[in-house]
Amino acid sequence: MKTKNNLMLILLATLPLFMSCLSNNGATQLEGNRKIVLQYHNIWSNGESEKLNEIMTREFVCHYLTSGEWKGIEKAKTEITNWRKLFPDWHEEVVDIIAENDKVVTRYNSTGKHSGTYEGIDSTGIKVEIY
16 A cells, blocks of 8 residues: 555656656747748848737837837838838848747748839839838
């Protein structure tokens, strides 16, 4: 009886360890974060800014390379819409994606034909590439 109780105690003590090894909650969340970032790039490429409602929170903040900063889903929609007026065929191709902990970083190539006035420069019709 004592051996049976000891065996049961060992089993109960090690069960959480085995269950944590089977858990992939962190990996699942990490993959989910990767998918959201890829969806964000796709939205820039296809201009379907309404889909931002599915992947962003109202507290979204974009820190742009210049001093600009966008806050909220509606501002992000406006920025994408305005950008696609300048570059209607804008496309973002993700070259590398790195995901770790709660962060996802991409390196991507962007292309588009300059078809609107941008910062005082009239439409040139030139295809731009940004790496």
